[in-house]
Amino acid sequence: xxxxxxxxxxxxxxxxxxxxxxxxxxxxxxxxxxxxxxxxxxxxxxxxxxxxxxxxxxxxxxxxxxxxxxxxxxxxxxxxxxxxxxxxxxxxxxxxxxxxxxxxxxxxxxxxxxxx
Numbered sequence: 386x387x388x389x390x391x392x393x394x395x396x397x398x399x400x401x402x403x404x405x406x407x408x409x410x411x412x413x414x415x416x417x418x419x420x421x422x423x424x425x426x427x428x429x430x431x432x433x434x435x436x437x438x439x440x441x442x443x444x445x446x447x448x449x450x451x452x453x454x455x456x457x458x459x460x461x462x463x464x465x466x467x468x469x470x471x472x473x474x475x476x477x478x479x480x481x482x483x484x485x486x487x488x489x490x491x492x493x494x495x496x497x498x499x500x501x
Contacts, residue, residue, distance in 0.1 A: 402427045403499050407452070408434070414446035414461065421480070423449055428495055430483045431464070438471040439480045453494050460491045 408422040411433055421435030431449075439445075443466045450457045463486030471478040487495075 401499050405451075409450050409452075412448040414448050420445070420447065421478075424479070426495060426499065428484075428492065428499055430467075430481060431462075433480050433482065434477050435480065436476060436478065438469045438478045439466045441466050441468055444485075445482075451494065451498065453498065458491075458494055460487075460494060462487045462491070 402425045404425045405423045408424065411420045411423055412418065413420045420439075421433040424432040424434050426432075433439075445464050445466070447462050447464055449460045449462065451460050462484050464482035465485050467481045467483050469478055469480045
């Protein structure tokens, strides 16, 4: 691992992440199927648990219904998978995603959830 990668990993770890205890379902927009469940969220990425692995480098469009104030808002994000760990004995795969496309309105909603 080179020094540039280590710096990037350190920067990513400093981002504020919020665990999402209710683990809302994440939907694949392209086929309207459940891709998995949201574990945690930051302004730049998210972690999902799912029954099947997602290869690193995979590009997806997700719809994530998040509780915001008194209502549920469907957050739309374009993501790229960065890593996938499918070594859990329970059959659960854990995948980390980088958000590569999001509207300013939806980014503001995530920022509110993460920083409030």
